[in-house]
Each structure stands twice: as structure tokens, then as C-alpha cells.
Amino acid sequence: MDTIFAQATAPGKAGVAIVRLSGPKAWVAIETMCSGLPEPRVVGLRELHGRDGLLDTALVVVFEDGASFTGENVAELHLHGSSAVVSAVLSEISSLEGLRHAEPGEFTRRALENGCLDLAQVEGLADLIDAETEAQRRQAIRVLSGELGEKAEGWRQGLIRAAALIEASIDFADEDVPIDVTPEVDDILRRVLNELESEIDGVGFAERVRTGFEVAIVGAPNVGKSTLLNALAGREAAITSEIAGTTRDVIEVRMDLGGLPVTILDTAGLRDTDDPVESIGVEKAQARAKSADLRIFLVDVGGSPAFEPIARDIVVASKADLIGESSEGVSGRTGQGLPKLIEMIQSRISELAGQSGIATRERHRFAMSSASGSLRDALVNLKSGEVYELVAEDIRSAIRSLDSLIGRVDVEMLLDDIFSSFCIGK
């Protein structure tokens, strides 16, 4: 087994830079550079010496196998955050026998291989590292702490019990206990199915927490959509002018709204037009607006939305500054009514985010959907009363689907995909 090392913090100038080592020689490697290791999991200040003398004075901490992130012996050096220091230390480490630079995601991969993390937790970790907003952080922490794995394990236990009841009535048909297992099996299957389905419903929103909610600003040309976007974003993101139809493409601005990641879409003005280029823009805008999570319909005073809003959409009058301070509308130019609009967007998005479950990815949805499909088949077969062997088969395939949720089986393909999204040293 190789010992691997890499810089764990972002490259460049910083207060502190951390270099991490994992593997059987992690401790020995550090020991050759300093005078004695500190106790495991206790930080010690050490002078690091290389072939050419003192490299840096650093905080050193070691973790023993079984009590580390990767499950192996781990050592961490907290260096002064200079590129020169880091590269001198890395070059010193790489000169040692049996140590090599880690491949992307290799630390996490070892944690997975050594059973310190399950597959969902690995995904949670990736999300946590990528988290930009508070809601993303909270969601990633839930996944990382193994909540999805626990839930899947709970379902699995239930289904194993159901399968055992069915199998007992098949394999021990000739023995002493001919009780009817149908009611208990039916109960279990229904309970798991219900939980699965509410979790499936939440995946879409959970995925949004991860990738961002889309809020589309919709309205007629020149009603002030781009000006509103700029006001929301606090910068000139979209080109604004007095000429109708300036925004031909969909313009996106990502922002953090009360901890939730939101992408505001500025769409082309919706109107009938002869300009072929603009009409493509209009079509695209409408489709995109409809698929967004929330729409802000910006209308002239007394005007009506370009298409039917759904319950959670916001309809607001534009150019409030031209009407006066008493107006209920909003003005991108003066900021009038803006705080109230932001509050509205925030509360509607929070509501959506509140519906999210702990399954956050399309992969999770796929696994859970195929499990729930199998369970629905199982219930139908159970009701017919005669084909217990098919009920058993359905339950078996549901269990297999849930297994893939936490990475028990058939995930070879997935692994490469997941690990390639990791940056070195994480």
C-alpha cells in the first residue's frame, strides 16, 4: 500500500497551508523531518528539517489508523501559507521512499474503501466542499452525517423482515407454523413505500438546494426586467437600454438569498415580433420561465401577466418610481419596493426548500423510484395471494435498488464519476 500526500488547502498565498499524508508511512515520513511526533490527535509545534536545512516551523498532528478520515495512519502539517514553503515541503516528502502524490479524490476514495464513509456520504462531502450558501451547507452536512444511509438502512431492514416472512412461508410450508404472513408483509411494504415516495418528491427540491433555485423575471419588453435584475444583483449584469427587446438571450445571475442559492433569470421581453432572432429569444424565454421554480411577473400598472401564473408566483407592478412613493410596485432604478420583493422571493423559495428531503441527486431518485416500483408490484402480487415467489422477487429487487443508494453493489461505473469530481487532497 502506497502512502499518499497532497496539499489539502487551496493553492496560493494564505495564512496557513495544510499538507496531508495518508498510508502506512505517513508517520515515519514526518518523523524523519522533525524531532519526534506529538501524541496522536494532539497538535504539536515542530521544526521541519529537509536535506538542505530548516524548511518551516509548523503545527503537526497525526491520527492513528481507525481514528482518521481515511481509516489509515494520517499526518497533517499546518505550514505557513506560502507557495515556496509548500513546494519545498512537498518536494522533501516526495523524495522519501514509498510516498507518492495523491491522485484526485484519493483520500476520500481510501475513506470509502476502508468503510469510513458510504457512497452517499462521499457525495455529501463533495457537496459540503462545494457549498456556497447556508442551506447547501446544512443539506450537505445531513448527507455527510449518513442520514440518507441510515434511512436506506431502515428501509432495508424492513424489507428484509418482509422477505424473511415470505421466504419462511415458502421454505417451511410443510412445517409447524402455517400462519398467514400477508398482513404483516403488507404493512411493512406500505410503510416503506410511503416513506420512499415522500423522499422521492423531495429530491427535486433538494437538488435545487444543491444547484440553485431558478427565479425567472417575466414581462413585456421594456417593462424593466433587466433593471430589476441589476438592482437585485447589485451590479450591471444585463445590458439595459430604453430600446424594447434588448435582452435576447436568457441572462443568469447567481446569488445567495437568505442562505439559499438562487439563480435569477432575466428573460427576453414577451411580445409578438417579426424579428426572427428576437422571436427565437421570446420562445426560449417563455420555455425557460415556465421551467423555473418561481416566476416574478413584472407588469405595467393595470397590465396583466404574459401567461397564467401558478399559485406561488409573484406578480408585481414595475416602475413604481414613476407612480409615486405610495405605490405597491417595485422600481429597479430607485430601489423602491425592492426589500419587500426580496423578502417575498426568499419566503417562497424557503418554502420550496423546506420540502426537500435528504436524497439530493438524480442517482438517488433513480434508485428510490425503481425500489418503489418494485414495491408496488410486490403489493399487487401479495394481494393475489398465490404468487409469493414473485412477491419475494419484487422485494429482492427493491432491496437491491436501495443497496445501490448507499453504494453496496454495482457502483463501479459511478465511482470513477464521483471521484473525478474531487480535487486533489480533499
Place this chain on the structure above:
Amino acid sequence: MKHSHFDVVVIGGGHAGCEAATASARMGARTALITIKKAGIGVMSCNPAIGGLGKGHLVREIDAMDGVMGRVADKAGIQFRLLNRRKGPAVQGPRTQADRAVYRSTMLSEIERTPNLSVIEGEVVDLLDEKGVINGIVLHDGVEIRSSAVVLTTGTFLRGVIHIGEQSHAGGRMGDAPSTKLAERIDDYALPLGRLKTGTPPRLDGQTINWEILETQPGDVDPVFFSFLSNSVSSAQISCGITHTNEKTHEIIQRNLAKSAMYGGFIDGVGPRYCPSIEDKVVRFAEKTSHQVFLEPEGLNDHTVYPNGISTSLPLDVQELYIRSIRGLEQAEIVQPGYAIEYDYVDPQALNLSLAVRSLQGLYLAGQINGTTGYEEAAAQGLVAGLNAAATALDKPRVEFGRSESYIGVMIDDLTTRGVTEPYRMFTSRAEFRLSLRADNADQRLTPKGLEIGCVGRRRQTYFTEKAERLASGQKAMSDKYFSPQDVAKAGKRLSQDGSRRTAYQLLGLPNIDFDDLVKLDSSLGCIDIETRAQLGRDALYATYIERQNQDVAVTKRDEAHLIPAALIFSELDGLSNELKVKLERRRPANIAQASRVEGMTPAALMLIMARIRRDAKLPATA
């Protein structure tokens, strides 16, 4: 010193030994079956029944390979029952009460008329080996018999100890001596050993049972046989009796628990959870006030009755007391006391998929010695060991069975990759491809394989080839014809009006359509014979599920095809945890499918092994 030479020597004349010897002989190997006495051939030492769920599947598979157990059981059958008749065909298992004496004599005559097979009476005291290659055996009188392969099927005879209450004595089976010398010899080979136990009930004199007041269980009206070649019963048919233990019985057992060998702390071996002694039942299910007891006659000309469900290791006087507390058994006489037996088994993880000991060449183990229980499990292993011993001797390729192909494959794979923690018994739930591994299609699955390796005789070949042709042409006729839901409505059956056209074969798989409906739709299907109709119906019933499963089968087969070279040293693989390295070295999975079932195996670790196999395959071979 006398010498003789055979291709294969089989030690032991029990169910594993009989099947091993006949299989080896069918392959064309000159085979010797060595047994202490001829009268011991084909003895059923436990209950007088063959088959059941999972077990019946095994017997059908043995029969499909032209083995002997199915034919002999049919001949000796005095009560045939198809278990799970009200469930689907995949989980139905044939079972029969067998006349003990008829079974034994029929088996002996099968053996004696098998070409290439000689029976030798004698006790094997030693194995001959040369540089790690087993090449013969030594009998108690010093006679040496040389062979290219040896199959050891010594059952519970290895350091067997029989317990009745507080008394115990060495013995392989009631009335027989254990094989202590052979056990000592096996110690020299340092095979990993474990200890198991099992038990039997007291045998009763049927003439002292008050049958008049007991409920009876008759056989099926239309008996279902084990052998695809059998078509009628050979003996008069009987019913079994049913009675129950009661609170008084339980009170007697409870009061005398300390005298039980199993509860008094006289036994270390692990017993089977699914076949508890009456002591176990009373202690573990204390809330139950009654347990069912089947009274199984041991033969037509034998008054002995086997009371199934009350095996015990209590002293004889207590056995008498509790037996007589049971309804109908008030006057019953015990002809042979119940006893528990402890014995050594070899951890089957030391074997490869052909049941050969990995660390030695030429030695095969089959049956209870591998930690299994049951005649059928033993016979199925005998078949595998016999075929492979012969293949080795005749320089033919190994004969292996896959999990997606047979219960035999499931069992061998379970044993060799997982080992055993209690006596291993077959259940249908052990087979993940249960819907396709049915008792009814064992011949469709395995006879072609048997024909290919050359262990199937002329008579079965003719019968099977003809049947396979009928099935193929029937299926073709049914798959060529399409019907819309409207067409089906004309035959008086309602389908969802989804507009999709289905073949006659697909229609047959629907729960509300039977073959007669199809004949109404197309009279030309009427020429398909009754037997073929029934079999096509069973195939069609699971067709959609099996199609789905075929993806899993393909994955399993693909993984089984990735062979792990014997030379691969797991402990040298970078990236494997120490725990996995140790497990893999101990179990030595033969292929990736087996490796994936090693406890604690991760997908990533599997990829590492795959990568290594690929890399090694690319390197030029170093001869």
C-alpha cells in the same frame, strides 16, 4: 502386498458416495466404491424421506445429469407429495416417504449393474500421496489401491461421538464404528476442521401406536416423481400419521433438561437452527404448548416408525416418558433410542468449485464431511465430486456449476465461498435465480450439459432430445402468433385495452388465461400435447420476471467468467484493507463473482482485483 489400480476411488457408500461412484463410472472412469460393508450402501440413517423444498430441486438436478438418487427414490416411494402445490411452480418441491429397505436394495443393484464400477468391502485406514498428490488408499488389511483421484465421503464418521443423555460413545452412526484412523490421517494434511452436531428421534414400533385415533396425511392423488424418466409408482402407497406434543410432554422435558446431552453441556458442536431438537423447541418457544409430530412409516414390511419433529438427546427412560405422554403413543415401544451425534467436518472454504481440496492434488470431498446435512445435499455434492474426479483421471476439463444455472451451483458456491456455521441445508431462498431454477425444468437446464460432458446415458438422451424438440416447436408455434385484446375478448377473456398485440406465449403467462383459451383463439395450437402445454405454461408464467433477471444472470455469468488465477497473492495487492486481504487469502475466491460475495467486499476493492487480473493477463506469460 496386493495392488490394484483404478482411475477413481470413492470412499464411503452413503448418498454422496453412491452418487460420486456412479457419476465417475458414467464418465467412463474405472471406479472403485469402498465401503465397510455392502449392506451399508444407500442406508438412510435419518428420516425415511427424500426431497422437499430445495432438496427436491437438487434431486431433480441430479436426475437431469442421469444420476441415481431420483430413480431409486421413485422406486422406493411409498407416499409422494408435491410441497407448496398452492404456490407457483418455482417453489414447488417433490418429496417422498421412502421404504428404507427398498431404497437400500435398489441402490445396491443400481451400483452393481453400473458399468466401470466395482464395489470393494473394507475399511480405508490411509491415503497414499506423493509430493502433495493423492494417488491411492490403503485398506485395513494392508491392501493398497492406486488411483488418479480419491473422493472422500465419510459423512459423520470422522471422530463421531454419539450422545444419549449423559452417556456417550464413539460411533459414526448407531451401530457403526467411527473412522478414527482416517481422521488421524486427515489431521496430517492440516485441513481446517470444525465440529457440528445433529440429532434423531427415538424410533417407534408401529404396532404399538394407536393409529385409530390419529389424524392421517395421505399422499397426492397424482404423484409427482423425482426422475424425468419415471411414470408410475412401484410400491403400495401409505399415509403418515399426525399427532402433537402437549403440556405434559413439555413438562417432562423441562424437568429433565439437565440430563439432555445438548442441554447438560456434554456437546460442543453447533446444531442446525432449522431442525431443532424437542428440547430446543420447548426451551426456545416456551409459549407454544404443542408441536406437530409426523409419524412416518419406514417401510411396507417394516413396523418401525420415525416420529419426525421430536429429535432428542435425553436419556432413554425420559424418552419413553415423553413419548407416552403424546396422544396415540400411550403404549408405544421404542425400538431404537433417539440420540445426538457430534462429528468433525472440513471447512469447505478449503475446497474449489469442483470440490477438490485446494492444498492437495487428487483429493475430493463430498457430503456431510463438508458441513452439510441431508441426503440430497450429500448426493448433489457426490455428483460434482465424482464428475470432477473422473474428469481429472481422464484428463478432461473440470465440470463446474454456476449459481444462475442450478441449485447444485448455488450450494457449491455457498459452501466454498462462505463456509458453514451450522449444518448447511438447501432452501429455495438461497437461490437468487429461483424463478428460473425450477424442479420442473431441471432437465432443460442441465441435461444438455450432461450430454456435453458425457455422463448421460442413451435412454435419457433419447427421451430428453424428443422432449426438448416438442418444447421448442411448441414455443415457436406460440411465439409466432399475435393476438390483440379484441381477439382475446372473442375467447371470452378480458384484457386491458392497451392495443398491444401479444404472442400466444405471452398470453399464456397471464394469470387469467389458460391453454384452452388459446386453442379457442387458434385451433392449430390444439395439436400441442398435454405435457408440453403444462411445461410451456410454467415457463411462460415467469417469462417477464426471468427476462428482467437475465440482466442479473448476465452480470453473474460475466463475473464468474473473470477467473482469479490461483497464483494471485491478495496480500500483495495495493489498496486492499488488511482485513480483506486476510479474508481473501483464506477463501481464495475462484472468480470475481465469488470475490464480490466475500463479506466486507467493496466495489472499489473488486475493481482493484479486476485491474490486477487484467494487468497480469496482458503481461507475457513466464513459463
